[in-house]
Structures are given as structure tokens and as C-alpha cells.
Amino acid sequence: MVRGKTQMKRIENASSRQVTFSKRRSxxxxxxxxxxVLCDAEVALIIFSPSGRLYEFSSSSQMSHTIERYQKNARTLANQRITEEVYTQKLKDEAADSYKKLELLEDAKRTLLGENIVSCSIAELVQVEEQLEKSLCKIRARKHTLFQEQIHHLKEQEAKLMKVNTDLKEKCEMVASMIPLSQPLSPDMEVETGLFIGPPKTKANHV
Structure with a gap:
């Protein structure tokens, strides 16, 4: 016979309830x-019957030792939960604050770009204008610095190229001075050549 599934509700019959309590308690x-025993665990079990009778089991020598250990760990876990909750709330507050700051920065950006000035007062517009003037002065100063650095760099390159040019010129003059010049010819000197003008000479026939 298949045993049916027990419904999880209070047993109304007092006798059946007492029998079930005894069996399940054991x-x-x-x-x-x-x-x-099997897992070398510290186990404490406390049971009060419907009539108030105490049944207990403790794997340690004293039940109070296990209870104190439980209370100590329970306090530690409670403190950890409180710390985690405080830390989580702090993170939430920081995130909300960062989101508000981001919104303010976005509004200021749109105002500086001229996209959100319809609702601005004269004082706010004057403040925006002053901010833009300050930004423009910084931009011009930075541009001037970059131009000066670029000019200085070009002057350094020019000086290097001029030095290289001077060195090459000196080397060319040195090489030219080491080559000997050929002696010029005197106008009174005759130069023998193989050139003959007139009919060619013939050899005499010997009789």
C-alpha cells in the first residue's frame, strides 16, 4: 500500500498528534x-513538547557552550548585515549625488553652448559671458604658448641645418685644396704631334 503525502498542517486529533510528535522527535x-558523529559537527537541538516538556541534544559536553557560540556568531552576522546595509546606503547616496552633479554639469554645458539661455536671467547671462571670456583668454594663452614652442623648435632646426651646411662647405674647400693644379703651357714651347702636311713620303727603290 502506497503511503500518501502528509499534509503540512496541524493534526487536530490529540492522540494522533502525540504519536506523531514522539516518532518525529525520536x-x-x-x-x-x-x-x-559522521561530520564532526557541533550540534545542539532543543525541543519543547506541546505540554512544555523539554527534550534536548548537544554534541558538546555542555549545551550552554553551544548556545554561547551561537549567540556570538549571531551578533557577528547581525553586525555584518548592519555594516553591509550602511555601506550599500552610502553607495546609493554617492550615486545619487554623482547623478545630480552630472545633471548640473550637463545644464551648464548646454548653457555655455547657448542651448539653454531662454530661461536665464540677466545676471546668469552676465556670469556665462564672464566664463566664456575667461575660457577664451585661456585658449588664446595656450595657443600663443604652442606657437612660441613651434617657433623655438623651427629655430633649432634652422641652426642645425646651418651648422651642417657650414661643415659641408669646409669639407669641400679642404678637398679642393688637396687636389694639385696642372702647370700651364708656355707659348714658346713646341709640341710634337704626329700630324704631317703634304704628300706622303715613299720609300726609294734600290737598284
């Missing part, structure tokens, strides 16, 4: 003992 105490 099984629960047995399981607690097995858990402590």
Missing part, C-alpha cells in the same frame, strides 16, 4: 546525533 534526535 527521528530528529537520531539525525542530530548522526550528523554530529
Amino acid at each position: 527521528g530528529l534526535l537520531k539525525k542530530a546525533f548522526e550528523l554530529s
